[in-house]
Amino acid sequence: MNDFPYSKQNLESASTWTLLGLAICFEIAGTIGLRFSEGFTEPMPATFALVVFTLALYLVSKVMRHLPVSIAYPIWAGSGTVGVALVGVLALDESINTMKIIGILMIVVGVILINMTSEKKSGC
Numbered sequence: 001m002n003d004f005p006y007s008k009q010n011l012e013s014a015s016t017w018t019l020l021g022l023a024i025c026f027e028i029a030g031t032i033g034l035r036f037s038e039g040f041t042e043p044m045p046a047t048f049a050l051v052v053f054t055l056a057l058y059l060v061s062k063v064m065r066h067l068p069v070s071i072a073y074p075i076w077a078g079s080g081t082v083g084v085a086l087v088g089v090l091a092l093d094e095s096i097n098t099m100k101i102i103g104i105l106m107i108v109v110g111v112i113l114i115n116m117t118s119e120k121k122s123g124c
Contacts, residue, residue, distance in 0.1 A: 016066040019059050020075060026056035027080035032087055070118045078111035 033049030040046045056076075063072045082104050088094035 012066060016063055020063045020067070020072060023056045023059035023063060023076055024079045024083060026052045026059065027076065028083040028087060030056060031080070031084045032092075035092070068118060071115055074111050074114045078107045082107055 030049045030053035033045045033052060036042065036045035037049055038045075060072060060076050063076075085100065085104055089096045089100075
């Protein structure tokens with residue numbers, strides 16, 4: 001009998017991708033914290049940024065135990081970059097233009113291409 005949804009490999013894979021998603025969220029939060037730290041002159045946002053960046057690095061290091069660095073890092077960095085850009089535009093009233101949209105789309109396409117062409121040693 002195949003216990004496909006609950007096999008150890010599938011649970012590890014789901015946990016790995018969940019941890020990567022959390023690492024991305026922490027990276028985005030840390031970057032936004034930097035924005036409000038005013039060059040590390042505001043203690044609360046600066047401390048927040050340091051704490052969540054530390055969590056992001058810790059989680060992505062755990063992810064890299066199961067995913068190749070050539071997959072984990074581009075997804076983490078690219079998704080974080082796209083997420084920060086979207087938060088900037090949607091929540092911080094930053095400007096958006098055609099070139100910014102094209103740049104964001106290029107990052108997304110690049111991450112997809114790397115993921116599609118990378119060797120997957122973890123079974124993910």
